[in-house]
Amino acid sequence: MKKKMAAAALACVMAVSLAACGGNEQSENDTTSKSETDKETGKEEKKGAEKKTGGVELNVTTTFAGNDTNAQNYKDAAGKWQDDTGNTINDTSATSDETFKARVAADFEVGSEPDVLFYFNGMDSNSFVEAGKVISIDDIRKEYPEYADNMKDELMGASPVDNVNYSVPVNGYWEGMFVNKSVLEEAGVDVPNADTSWDDFMGICQKVKDAGYTPIAASLAQIPHYWFEFTIYNHLAPDTHAVLPEKVDDEHGKAWVAGLEDMKEMYEKGFFPENTLSGTDDETFQSFIDGKAAFLVDGSWKVGGIEEATDDVDNFTVTYVPAKGERKATDIIGGLSSGYYITKKAWDDPDKREAAVSFIEYMTSDEMVSKFALTSATALKDGAKVDEKELSGLGKAGLEMVNNITGISDAVQDQIPTECRVPIFDGMPNIVTGKVKIPDAVTEVLTMIEDYQPEDAKK
């Protein structure tokens, strides 16, 4: 009996110790939060004189993290806004990958979404837009008429769900053709420009190949996306490119088949690297940097990538992807694929509503957008004010290219659910080698897209 009592006493002591540990922690937390509150109150008192919105805790999630070129800009700007307003940001930003997307989707599902979210405005946002968990720009403007009035509404990136603007964009992207100038010099050809036709370009590629170089650096096994876009674009126009075909034999379906046939032809002519069907994107990019390949079609984010990868950035430039058909070379792929959302959860809380609007207005001011965007596209009515002295030769070429465009279209791949891209994107080696017939691959993608639609949408 004594032993039993001893055991019970021991259990009690353990339980009390655990509780005490927790209690200490709690009390430490209390002390910390108290001292933080004291500090904040002090700050609030100090800032309160300047602005009345201080003291609000705003949960913010963005993709400005990790290796994102604007991660530091975001950190600085968010810090400055906190200092100015006395509000606090609980930042849960993370690198934009599938895990991050899953986290955002799950947060909305379980009702723990952030107050402000910087996120994609394409298909990735469909679930929470459909669920009515974010506030449209029009609704925000009913209370704050000047909200995002420095932006062109038509460029803000409307939701694919209802074609309504929900997010305020910062910096967008463009896709262009990067050029290794020394390879072209060795091959005795000029850098393509806005007047270079598709046939001229094929001739240039042949000359580059004859000189012993790879004309186009691309891994068709891993990243065929850029060439997929432009070869299809060549059979459409800026206002029709980003529309999904309904059938393989309608106008858009035929353009897809013709575009993929152009890619196949380029592969058969040997314009891609010899290991394009087994090499990775990193390998082909390195061959471009090392002066073994002449052209690389990629996005505006590659400007920084090239600047980082080479000691001789002046050896590189960027130009338009040559065109054929209705499309002009100066019609490019680009857009603003992300923006700041205010969630309904924050909107329903008057304090958070005020702070969220203040934060987004600060982060999307002309000055801030110019700082984030540099050479990339923006939706600013007055355009980005970039100090060209800060740009490299490659950056300046990018800016010049963007300033002279005649048309811009979103990437059509953004209209395709990731799950349905597989037969063309991951199946590109089979397409270019003729193992799969092009119309069959296109039909498979279109069937998958149709199956993917919810039953009510099909009706």
Next chain:
Amino acid sequence: MSSNIYKNKKPLIFFLAPAFAFMLIFLYYPFVKNIFNSFCDIRGLGTAARGLNTPWYANYSRMLSDENMRTALINTLIMILVTIVGQVGIALLLAILVDNVKHGAKFFRVVFFFPIVISATALGLLFNLIFLYDKGMINQLLGAMGVGKLTDWKDETHALITMMIPVTWQYVGFYFIILVTGLNNISEELYEAAAIDGATRFQRVRFITLPLLYNVICTCIILAVTGALKVFDLPWVMFPKGIPFGKTWLTGTYMYYQVFNATDVDYSSAISVLIVVLGVILSKAVNKIFKERDY
């Protein structure tokens, strides 16, 4: 009375409960949920299911006609064979050789075990550099020997071998250490007695070492078979998306691809169920074939 406290097993439950709850929440619940998910229609990571598939077993019937899945299963079975022969076989050979070395045994143990402490991702990057098409180590060596044309070690012809070599090499050290430990448990007297009776070195290995090491070898084979089913990181780093032409899929890499690249969450759930079923069947079969013996 005094020993009653030890007979009362109830306090044990109190101490076992946290671990059990942990397993329940983080292993068994997700496992059961995953089985359920494999019958549902899920349109992306983190999103709720939109109901059951039509028909509810659609993912399982799809597996039967999925060419990539077939490739993944065949490659995984090849991987199991390569693992048994390559990893356990080479480890056994090295262990016996090191056991017979008089000087430097410790040095060899460290050298052979070393790959285990390097992460699989780092090894993948290392072997990527070795097998790289342009400027890769092997192609540079071949170039130095006068071979002008570069060889694509990741093309259809070479891909599977290029993938299997580093995976095999990576775990040889693991089984080597287990086998060396087993060898150390064999009494020296047996070898001495056999030597006095005139047994050659080969006969000593054949009639003393191998029979006495049988149980350890069985354990190694079971570990190798179950391990081969889960191989993922190194092949994924070297051959993302089953390149080239989907020839290098393994069940593990194909499941990952379906979740994170194709975002087909329910289909990947079905693949993971298949991996578990396959794992249970194969480990049972291996246990039966390589039954441990009592001496």
